[in-house]
Amino acid sequence: xxNVLAEKPSVGFINMTNVLFDNVLINFGFAxxxxxxxxxxxxxxxxxxxxxxxxxxxxxxxxxxxxxxxxAALFCDESKKMEIHFREKNxxxxxxxxxxxxxxxxxxxxxxxxxFPRTVVQIINEAYFALAExxxxxxxxxxxxxxxxxxxxxxxxxxxxxxxxxxxxxxELLEKTGDKRYVAxxxx
Amino acid sequence: MxxxxxxxxxxxxxxxxxxQWFTQQMCSVELVDNSQEQLAKALQSIHTSWDKxxxxxxxxxxxxxxxxxxxSIKSLDQVSRSANLVIEAIIENLAIKKDLFQKLDQYFExxxxxxxxxxxxxxxxxxxxxxxxxKPRFLGLHFFNPATIMKLxxxxxxxxxxxxxxxxxxxxxxAKDKKPxxxxxxxxxxxxxxxxxxxxxxxxxxxEDDQAKMKEVDSILKEVGGFKMGPFELMDxxxxxxxxxxxxxxxxxxxxxxRFAPHKLQKQMVDEKRLGRKTxxxxxxxx
Numbered sequence: 034x035x036n037v038l039a040e041k042p043s044v045g046f047i048n049m050t051n052v053l054f055d056n057v058l059i060n061f062g063f064a065x066x067x068x069x070x071x072x073x074x075x076x077x078x079x080x081x082x083x084x085x086x087x088x089x090x091x092x093x094x095x096x097x098x099x100x101x102x103x104x105a106a107l108f109c110d111e112s113k114k115m116e117i118h119f120r121e122k123n124x125x126x127x128x129x130x131x132x133x134x135x136x137x138x139x140x141x142x143x144x145x146x147x148x149f150p151r152t153v154v155q156i157i158n159e160a161y162f163a164l165a166e167x168x169x170x171x172x173x174x175x176x177x178x179x180x181x182x183x184x185x186x187x188x189x190x191x192x193x194x195x196x197x198x199x200x201x202x203x204x205e206l207l208e209k210t211g212d213k214r215y216v217a218x219x220x221x
Numbered sequence: 222m223x224x225x226x227x228x229x230x231x232x233x234x235x236x237x238x239x240x241q242w243f244t245q246q247m248c249s250v251e252l253v254d255n256s257q258e259q260l261a262k263a264l265q266s267i268h269t270s271w272d273k274x275x276x277x278x279x280x281x282x283x284x285x286x287x288x289x290x291x292x293s294i295k296s297l298d299q300v301s302r303s304a305n306l307v308i309e310a311i312i313e314n315l316a317i318k319k320d321l322f323q324k325l326d327q328y329f330e331x332x333x334x335x336x337x338x339x340x341x342x343x344x345x346x347x348x349x350x351x352x353x354x355x356k357p358r359f360l361g362l363h364f365f366n367p368a369t370i371m372k373l374x375x376x377x378x379x380x381x382x383x384x385x386x387x388x389x390x391x392x393x394x395x396a397k398d399k400k401p402x403x404x405x406x407x408x409x410x411x412x413x414x415x416x417x418x419x420x421x422x423x424x425x426x427x428x429e430d431d432q433a434k435m436k437e438v439d440s441i442l443k444e445v446g447g448f449k450m451g452p453f454e455l456m457d458x459x460x461x462x463x464x465x466x467x468x469x470x471x472x473x474x475x476x477x478x479x480r481f482a483p484h485k486l487q488k489q490m491v492d493e494k495r496l497g498r499k500t501x502x503x504x505x506x507x508x
Contacts, residue, residue: 185447
């Protein structure tokens with residue numbers, strides 16, 4: 034599985050008759066909030082399903098009625114599990130995603146960064162702070178979290194190749210909440 | 222490194238687990254506690270655990286008979302002064318720990334390594350209780366519960382701990398069935414610091430006392446994230462009061478840094494005595 038985020042935005046849609054999928058998910062690329070909004074504006078008549086891993090779905094739903102659902106995933110393992118939220122459940126979309134090899138897990142929670150990405154970026158951020166302070170090496174921090182509290186991966190294993198996602202989500206959470214708990218480590 | 226004679230002070234859950242693990246490495250272990258009743262209970266529990274492991278064919282009868290010979294319960298004035306390593310696993314009270322280390326420093330021979338299993342106090346503060354000669358041989362060895370199963374040992378180098386000694390201990394544990402992690406003497410060490418947001422962030426996602434939402438968060442983190450337990454069920458298991466106390470302790474130690482700030486729901490639960498499984502009511506109900 035390709036696991037490296039493209040620095041250069043790769044933006045577009047997979048067309049499924051009258052449904053559009055944000056292809057960022059498929060390509061593991063990255064698009065800014067404005068690029069995503071531009072896409073939504075350019076297809077007002079289509080039902081759009083968009084990757085909002087790093088953003089606040091509530092903001093997008095409020096501004097764009099054509100956004101019918103959103104999803105989030107950091108794809109930290111080969112199972113390609115993702116959280117998906119629907120305005121109205123759409124079985125065809127679920128089938129399409131499964132057909133593309135994803136495992137969509139439905140959620141009713143609308144939260145900036147959904148549940149797993151929001152939680153894991155904070156664990157990753159703290160690991161970077163600890164690393165910056167010389168508390169331990171990357172290897173020992175990974176090892177400690179896996180063998181002390183049974184995490185499936187160490188924080189740096191989760192973040193490898195996904196630093197852009199981590200930084201973008203932390204920035205978004207900081208802007209949305211104004212809470213300094215989301216200030217990113219300088220090492221990120 | 223020769224670690225053949227081990228003394229473990231404190232026969233509670235952690236102390237008896239640590240004593241059991243070292244004995245399983247075929248070290249001679251003396252388990253010490255002020256309470257004879259607690260010592261007898263710990264010994265019985267360890268023996269029962271070994272007998273079950275024989276039944277499950279994880280250990281042989283021969284191995285277990287040897288382990289039973291290697292593990293003894295003692296009062297402090299009866300233990301061997303020539304122990305290689307002494308691990309303190311008593312109550313988390315700094316004054317009591319310092320008082321104990323002062324006594325241990327006087328009692329044991331100069332080569333003996335003194336270590337604390339503390340999860341919350343700086344090693345440097347406890348090292349104040351020992352003489353300058355002992356300081357290089359004083360460090361933190363933080364085990365995780367259950368100590369016989371959880372593989373991590375945080376090897377904590379205090380300001381004056383010998384780096385060479387810490388590295389030797391790291392290698393010794395690595396050669397056994399442990400996964401050591403070397404870390405600096407800082408609040409929460411590695412795990413109790415980095416894990417804080419596994420609880421703090423889900424609490425901010427749910428915000429209110431909403432059991433359905435908590436259940437959904439737990440489920441997503443297990444299913445999507447691959448965690449063995451969700452944060453709310455885990456806090457209920459650990460004890461919401463215990464988890465809240467660790468959160469506050471790390472938050473205070475870092476000068477009330479916002480990343481570690483406790484959430485209002487934690488305090489609310491503690492105030493309402495909804496402490497988790499032990500009170501049959503926490504984030505979830507256990508009737």
